[in-house]
Amino acid sequence: MRTYGRLIREALPYWKIAALAMLSMAATAAMEPLLPALMAPLIDESLIDKDPSALIQIPLLIVAVFVFKGISEYVASVSSQYVANRTVADIRSEVFAVQLDLPMVDHDAEEGGRLLSRITYDVAQVGEAVSTAWMVIIKDTLMIIGLLAFLIYTSWQMSLALLIAAPVVSFVVKKASVKMRRSNQDLQTWTGRLTGLIEESLLAVKDIKIFGGHDNQQARFEHINKRLRHEQMRVIKIQSLNVPLVQILAAITIGVVILIGTQMSARDLLSPGEFVAYITAMGMIFDPVRRLTGVNATIQRGLAAAESIYQIFDQTLDNQRGQSRNHEALQRASLDVKDVTFRYPNAEELALDSVSFTVNPGESVALVGPSGSGKSSLIALIAGFLEPQDGDIRINQESLKDWPLAKRRRQLSLVGQQVNLFDATIADNIRFGWPEATDEEVQDAARQAHALEFIEALPEGFDTQIGPFGNRLSGGQRQRIAIARAFIKDAPILLLDEPTSALDHKSREEVLKGLENLKANRTTLIISHQPETLLSIDRTIHLIAGQLAPVTTDSDSSVDTD
Numbered sequence: 001m002r003t004y005g006r007l008i009r010e011a012l013p014y015w016k017i018a019a020l021a022m023l024s025m026a027a028t029a030a031m032e033p034l035l036p037a038l039m040a041p042l043i044d045e046s047l048i049d050k051d052p053s054a055l056i057q058i059p060l061l062i063v064a065v066f067v068f069k070g071i072s073e074y075v076a077s078v079s080s081q082y083v084a085n086r087t088v089a090d091i092r093s094e095v096f097a098v099q100l101d102l103p104m105v106d107h108d109a110e111e112g113g114r115l116l117s118r119i120t121y122d123v124a125q126v127g128e129a130v131s132t133a134w135m136v137i138i139k140d141t142l143m144i145i146g147l148l149a150f151l152i153y154t155s156w157q158m159s160l161a162l163l164i165a166a167p168v169v170s171f172v173v174k175k176a177s178v179k180m181r182r183s184n185q186d187l188q189t190w191t192g193r194l195t196g197l198i199e200e201s202l203l204a205v206k207d208i209k210i211f212g213g214h215d216n217q218q219a220r221f222e223h224i225n226k227r228l229r230h231e232q233m234r235v236i237k238i239q240s241l242n243v244p245l246v247q248i249l250a251a252i253t254i255g256v257v258i259l260i261g262t263q264m265s266a267r268d269l270l271s272p273g274e275f276v277a278y279i280t281a282m283g284m285i286f287d288p289v290r291r292l293t294g295v296n297a298t299i300q301r302g303l304a305a306a307e308s309i310y311q312i313f314d315q316t317l318d319n320q321r322g323q324s325r326n327h328e329a330l331q332r333a334s335l336d337v338k339d340v341t342f343r344y345p346n347a348e349e350l351a352l353d354s355v356s357f358t359v360n361p362g363e364s365v366a367l368v369g370p371s372g373s374g375k376s377s378l379i380a381l382i383a384g385f386l387e388p389q390d391g392d393i394r395i396n397q398e399s400l401k402d403w404p405l406a407k408r409r410r411q412l413s414l415v416g417q418q419v420n421l422f423d424a425t426i427a428d429n430i431r432f433g434w435p436e437a438t439d440e441e442v443q444d445a446a447r448q449a450h451a452l453e454f455i456e457a458l459p460e461g462f463d464t465q466i467g468p469f470g471n472r473l474s475g476g477q478r479q480r481i482a483i484a485r486a487f488i489k490d491a492p493i494l495l496l497d498e499p500t501s502a503l504d505h506k507s508r509e510e511v512l513k514g515l516e517n518l519k520a521n522r523t524t525l526i527i528s529h530q531p532e533t534l535l536s537i538d539r540t541i542h543l544i545a546g547q548l549a550p551v552t553t554d555s556d557s558s559v560d561t562d
Helices: 002-031 034-048 052-101 104-109 112-154 156-203 205-210 214-266 272-313 375-383 405-410 426-431 439-448 452-457 475-489 505-519
Strands: 335-342 352-359 364-368 390-395 412-416 493-497 523-527 539-544
Touching (some): 002 272, 034 052, 034 272, 052 272, 112 156, 156 272, 335 375, 352 375, 352 523, 412 475, 475 505
Parallel strands (some): 412 493
Antiparallel strands (some): 335 390
């Protein structure tokens, strides 16, 4: 019921349109018992008694009922779909926003395919439930109530059979609902795993080809695909069994009602017209009952999906709502790491153990050490992707624990080994750090990043679409776009995480020129295994197994390499 309530609250902003939809559904439902009600006078007065006025009036009334019903059904359908589509669009936007706001530790713990499945499959299931189910539930429930009232009014004796059958039908539907919800939750889990495997395989297709991993990935796919098919068949079996059971109960009920009706008609307790009207209404009532029974599967899929969505809504999010650009950047900034200790979840060893150092305003410090020494973990802690179990990180002597993450990240720019660009133009990617930047500022950033020459050589220049992840550019070009993006953001602290390690010599030289410009007058922390990236540094800090080795100056530093 809690999930029901939350879904209803999602639609509250559109309550006026929803009210119009419900009024229209009520009008449609009110027309339903009028049709069988007109059967009695049509047969008794028009066909048996040959009343000339009834021969004209009743057909006209039937036409009027159908016209009014058609209009109300149109209004109900359009208005209900409007509310449903707006609600689903809001949920989809919220899911996307929340997933971007999840702490990195939750992103890393969650299967990538599950995150993708949540915003595609889960939202689609909620959309189907909201758009179809609520109209069926409201309209068909009102129809059933109206037709039941007519049936009881016409003959309470025959209606006893219907009232006895109702609890049995309700019990069958309830049992099916529980099984359906559980099966749909399993279905969503395996859908997420399949999506994750597809995403992973497409991103790593070069590795699969070069290492001959096709058979292994295909085997994994077949296993998950088989489980997914199994779960789909479970849902189909439950759904398919539900409807025939209800129909069998309905057939038994109809047989009993007809038996009672013929006995009453034989005793003149029921006119032929009333008997036909009753049978007509009873036939009409099973259609909405069948739809209500069938829609239960859609509802259970939607509720299971909604529960999955609300699980992430209820998680603790990064306190970063609002853009970092809403905060002012400091002119100069020092960076202090004080006794920072960090351990990854479920890890036995500490990643960082009581690490302390200071980077003064405008100073460039190299952070070196073997793989696994904690360098990237330290960068993640400074950026707020992770939180230390002990110790403190400060900017200008102010503890970052007291800062919103958006304010912290306004003071930081990060250029890493793996550059993430977006399927947009070069200009849009450079502006990503500051969307309000002018064309002149974008060009100046590209110039300082040593990217202007190759950009202007492209046919469309800054308007060139670079494709998903920037795959139409070379590695060095992508890296220089990332440097230009950092120029635009103009943060006082610069974090460089092995920004040239994946580049060839020529590309590295161009990128280093851009980095030298970017480092100027900024507080810079550089991670690198390669001596050639440690040009123009003031100090070198060595990390070994999460602990600091003695600090050296640039003149006597040595660089640890793998």
